[in-house]
Amino acid sequence: MNIKPALAVALLAAASSAWAFHCPADMKKIDEALSKNPQLTAEQMTQVKTWRAEGETLHKAGKHQESVDTLAKAMKALGM
Template identity: 50%
Template sequence: MRTLILALGLAITSTAWAHNCPNEMQAIDAKLATKPQLSKENADKVAKLRAEGEALHKAGKHTESMAALGQAKKLLGI
């Protein structure tokens, strides 16, 4: 019974994590709307990582998407 509960908990957690990609993209977009002070190089990196994260999310690769979006957020300071 404990194994079943643990497995169910892990499944729910991983599903919740997978659906967090849109929230991360939204946070990046909100920060970009404030026109943060970024170098041209970092602004280009953020745009590339944001697009990559969205593409990976749409492809069902949520772990990779979250990694790319996390890098973009780090560059933005969020």
């Protein structure tokens, strides 16, 4: 019995699960930063809110890596 393919599948499943829990934490951090009225231009604020919403949509669709990447853009714009 070759255990390597089974191990690879198990590791991928665990990694996917970890990303799934990462998204809500990032969304919470973004929401907290936005509640403090950061010094952003109107255009920057719109972009951050758009990335935040897109990140949540991607998370709900099960696209966790894309969600984390999108939320990271919002966090970077907020100086996090």
